[in-house]
Amino acid sequence: MKKILVIDDETIIRLSCERTLIPEGYEVKSALGGKEGLEMLEKEPFTLVLLDLKMPDMDGIEVLKKIKDTWPENKVIMITGYSTVETAVKALKLGAWNYIEKPFTPDALLEAVKEAIG
Amino acid sequence: MKNIFLHPEKSLTAKLIIAVGLLIVVGSFVFWYALLHKQEKDLVGIAVRYGGSFIDFVKKSTRYSMLNFHRAAIQQTLEDMSIAEGVSRVRIFDHNGRVFFSSQKTEVNSQVDKKSIACKGCHLEPDKSSKLLLNPQEWTIYKARDGYRVLKIIDPIPNEPSCYTAECHIHSSKQKILGFVEADLTLELLDKAQFRQGLALTGYVAIFILAISASLGIILYKLVSKPVSHLVYGMEKVAAGNLDHFIPIKSFDEIGVLTNSFNSMIKDIKAARQQQERFTQTLEAEVAKKTEEIQKTQAGLIQTEKLASLGRMAAGVAHEINNPLTGIVTFAHLMLKRVPPDSEDAEDLKVIIEQSERCAKIIKNLLTFARAIPSEKGKVPVNELLSRTINMVRNQEKFYNIKFDINLDPKNFVALGETSQFQQIFLNMLINAADAMNERGTVTIATRKITVDNKPFVEIEFTDTGSGIPDELQTRLFEPFFTTKPVGKGTGLGLSVSHGIVRHYGGQILVKSTVGKGTSFFVRLHLLEEQVV
Ligand SMILES: Nc1ncnc2c1ncn2[C@@H]1O[C@H](COP(=O)(O)OP(=O)(O)OP(=O)(O)O)[C@@H](O)[C@H]1O
Ligand SMILES: [Mg+2]
Numbered sequence: 001m002k003k004i005l006v007i008d009d010e011t012i013i014r015l016s017c018e019r020t021l022i023p024e025g026y027e028v029k030s031a032l033g034g035k036e037g038l039e040m041l042e043k044e045p046f047t048l049v050l051l052d053l054k055m056p057d058m059d060g061i062e063v064l065k066k067i068k069d070t071w072p073e074n075k076v077i078m079i080t081g082y083s084t085v086e087t088a089v090k091a092l093k094l095g096a097w098n099y100i101e102k103p104f105t106p107d108a109l110l111e112a113v114k115e116a117i118g
Numbered sequence: 119m120k121n122i123f124l125h126p127e128k129s130l131t132a133k134l135i136i137a138v139g140l141l142i143v144v145g146s147f148v149f150w151y152a153l154l155h156k157q158e159k160d161l162v163g164i165a166v167r168y169g170g171s172f173i174d175f176v177k178k179s180t181r182y183s184m185l186n187f188h189r190a191a192i193q194q195t196l197e198d199m200s201i202a203e204g205v206s207r208v209r210i211f212d213h214n215g216r217v218f219f220s221s222q223k224t225e226v227n228s229q230v231d232k233k234s235i236a237c238k239g240c241h242l243e244p245d246k247s248s249k250l251l252l253n254p255q256e257w258t259i260y261k262a263r264d265g266y267r268v269l270k271i272i273d274p275i276p277n278e279p280s281c282y283t284a285e286c287h288i289h290s291s292k293q294k295i296l297g298f299v300e301a302d303l304t305l306e307l308l309d310k311a312q313f314r315q316g317l318a319l320t321g322y323v324a325i326f327i328l329a330i331s332a333s334l335g336i337i338l339y340k341l342v343s344k345p346v347s348h349l350v351y352g353m354e355k356v357a358a359g360n361l362d363h364f365i366p367i368k369s370f371d372e373i374g375v376l377t378n379s380f381n382s383m384i385k386d387i388k389a390a391r392q393q394q395e396r397f398t399q400t401l402e403a404e405v406a407k408k409t410e411e412i413q414k415t416q417a418g419l420i421q422t423e424k425l426a427s428l429g430r431m432a433a434g435v436a437h438e439i440n441n442p443l444t445g446i447v448t449f450a451h452l453m454l455k456r457v458p459p460d461s462e463d464a465e466d467l468k469v470i471i472e473q474s475e476r477c478a479k480i481i482k483n484l485l486t487f488a489r490a491i492p493s494e495k496g497k498v499p500v501n502e503l504l505s506r507t508i509n510m511v512r513n514q515e516k517f518y519n520i521k522f523d524i525n526l527d528p529k530n531f532v533a534l535g536e537t538s539q540f541q542q543i544f545l546n547m548l549i550n551a552a553d554a555m556n557e558r559g560t561v562t563i564a565t566r567k568i569t570v571d572n573k574p575f576v577e578i579e580f581t582d583t584g585s586g587i588p589d590e591l592q593t594r595l596f597e598p599f600f601t602t603k604p605v606g607k608g609t610g611l612g613l614s615v616s617h618g619i620v621r622h623y624g625g626q627i628l629v630k631s632t633v634g635k636g637t638s639f640f641v642r643l644h645l646l647e648e649q650v651v
Contacts, residue, residue, distance in 0.1 A: 012445035019452055054437070081437045103443035103478045105471075106451040 002117050003027045003045070007037035007063065008052040008079065013102070017050055020106040021113065034058025038066055046074065048117050051096075053080045053087065061091065068095040075116050079104075130346070131338040135331045142330060146323040154316065161308050162269070166257055169271040173299050176208055177275065180219075187286040189219070196221045206268055206304045210275075211236070212297035215244075236300065239272055259305070266306040273299045345373040349380060361388040436481040443481070447474045480609065497646055498540050500531040500565060500576055507544040508563065516552050525564035529650055531576040533643035535623045540643075543619060546612035547580040547639055553603060554584025554637060567645060574645040575625070579638055586633035595629060616641075 004026050006017045014030040021028050029046075031037035033055055041049070049067060053060035060078065067074055078091045078099035088099050097116050100108060176199065183191040196208045200221030209220035215230040215237065230236045237244035239255040257271040274295045282291040289296055348365050355363040361384060367377050450470045457463040504526065511517045533540075551561045562581040567574060587595065594600045596617040601610030613627075620627050624644050631637040 010441040012441055016445050016448035020448055081440050102440040103447050103474065106448050109448075 001025070001027045002047040003029070004048045004050060004113070004117075005029050005031060005037060005040060005046040006050045007031045007034060007055070008050070009033055009055045009057075010052070013052065013079065016106075017109065020109050024110060026113070034060070034063040037063060041067065041071065041074075045071075048113060049074060049076045050113075051076050051078055053078055053091070061087075061094065064091060064094050064096055077112055077116060129343070131335055131343050134338055135334055138334055139327050139331055142327050143323070146319075146326070150316070150319050150323070153319075154312065157315075158312070161312075162259070165269050165303065165305060165308065166271065169257065169269055169301060169303050170273070172205070172303065173271055173273040173301055176299050176301065177273070180210070185280060185284050187284070187288075192219050193223070193226070197223070204304055204307070206262070206302040208299070208301050210297055210299050213293070213295050218297070230300075235270060236272055236298065262304065264306075266304055266309045269303045269305055271301050271303070275299060341369075341371070342373065345369065345377065349373075349377060352380060352384075356384055356387075361391065439477070439481055443474055443477055447471060447478075450474065496534075496536055498533045498535045498537050498643070500533050500540075500578065500643065501526045502530070503537060503541055504544060504563060504565070504578065507541050507548070511545065511548050511552075516549070516557055519558045520552055520555065521560045523560055523562040525562065527565045527567065529567070529648045531565060531567065531645055532647040532649065533576050533623075533625075534646050535619070535625075535643060539619045543616040543641065544578075544580075546616055547641070550612060550639075551580060551582035551584060551637075553608070554586075555582050556584075559583040567648065568642070570642065575642045576645045576648075578641045578643070580641070581636060581638040583636045586635055586637055587629065587631040588633055592629055592631065596627070 002025075004017075004021060006014050006028060008014050008017075008030070009032055018028045018030065029040065031040050034057055037049070037051075040046075051060050051063055051067075055063075064076055064078070067076055072095070075097045076095070078088075078096045079102060080087065080091075080099050081102055091099055098112055100112050176196070179195050179199075180192045183189075183195065192210070196210070196219050199205060199208050205221075207221050209217055209222075209225060211217040211230050215232055217225050217228050217230060220226050232238075232244045235255060235258040239258070240251055242251065256273065257269060259267050259269050262268045275297050277289060277291065277293045277296050279291075281296060282289045282293075345368065352363050352365040363384070365377050365381055367374050367381070450467050454464060454467045454471070457467065505524075508522060508524065512522070548561065555561075560583050562579065564579040564581075566577050566579075568577045569575070591602070595613050597610075598614040599610040600614070601608040603610075617627055620641060620643065625642045628640040628642070629637065630640070
């Protein structure tokens, strides 16, 4: 079973992801922030990380760098607010697989996840 | 004219007349004196000559009686002679001054004053014979008691053989001068004539002075006072502010020249004042214009600032709202999957999803607006940015049926500004064009270099074949939240934000539109460089 880690400080975002993806047969775990997310990644492997760009404890870009440094094969999809072209490009350059814009629909999320890990 | 009499010190004419009068008086006096002096000399000379011949006559008349010693006859002769007009006295005295005969009988045997000319005419000191004058004075003039002058002539009676050989033996042969004949001849007539002459001359001079003064006064009044008073009157008028006063020129002398230059001076002053007034007026207009411009700019700045803070606030709020909105959308979708399709619940859920998506769109636009806040000044490669932006939209559904007519100047224009901000402006222009053409038509994009107020600008033209904008709406285009698009499609911030950005970098946006034919927007940006490719 493909394991997905959602790193977002917003409960509703985590919940939305879980409720969208679990029925589709994914195992979804959540972390409340960047640090917690990295800790969980060290404990167990995940196929995909959904990473919020803006969090209070750690910048999403920083977390992305760490993940890509430690687990280069790990795919990451960024969750952004209304993104500027620049931040999106920056994230992609740093190794992010893709990005989705908030607010997203379940279909959009599912589409992006499927495109990444099938 | 009054001044001549009341205040001679204030009247040029009076001063001139006084000066000329004084000159004439002094001149006449000198002339008069010289004339009288010469005349006197001549007249006295004549009188002396007549006196001399009179004495000769006395000598001759008495000679016979002298030689025969007829004293009484001599005395009688002298008395008779003094009756003649002009003869005051005739007498004969000897070298010692003793009077022997006189027309005034009482004087006989008296002594003449040795200090008088009777002796002093020849001697400095009559008691000493040695001192004789080289030029003996034989006559003198003195004033008689009646005020008229008297000519006194003394003539020596020289010794001669017939005298000392005469029978009476009174004179010795040693004596050189026996005595003197003295005649006092009155000059009354001469004095009277001279006085009359002087009187007449003074009279003439007085009349002359009067006549000269009068004619001089009239001439000066005509030639000087009147034109000068015209000038003075004119100057007073000018001083009082009347610049339309013109002094007629009546002569071609210095005063005419002065009047002429005065007139032209007034003309110049008038022209200068008019120019100054015009200048003041234009200055006022200029100041008013500039004030208005400044107020407009200020209003614009306040507006931009207001929008900027509004944008910052909106951005913060929008970011936060995105999270709950994601939840709403997600859960509405999840529910939608659970309820039977085409049920009332399904329809209701669709409304929730639609409205959430509308919220999302509004937030997206608000964030676009927030990002439009002018930041650092920099360089924007206009052609490159335009090409990139066009390529970006080309791949979007909205632009599938739109033909792009691209006429970029071959030169690479570099404008003052910020790339991401300008990209937003260009994007909005293209989206507006697409909307106006119902996503079907031609968009022309062109760049060119222009000059405004001597400064180089790059002008970017966006022309569409859309609906056009009615005149009454053209002024409102740049107002924030002005939109004609259906609710949810446009927020009316695009042009207002674009305008703010362009203005921030000293540029401007112009519109030209014909309803039914299309619209052209011209974005003018400060040109920094133009690179020839
Ligand atoms: N090319 C055009 N042709 C006709 N009308 C135009 C054109 N461009 C702008 N407009 C008019 O000006 C209005 C304001 O445009 P603006 O770009 O400021 O806002 P918007 O496009 O309505 O909304 P937003 O850009 O914020 O999504 C538009 O609603 C439209 O009526
Ligand atoms: Mg617009």
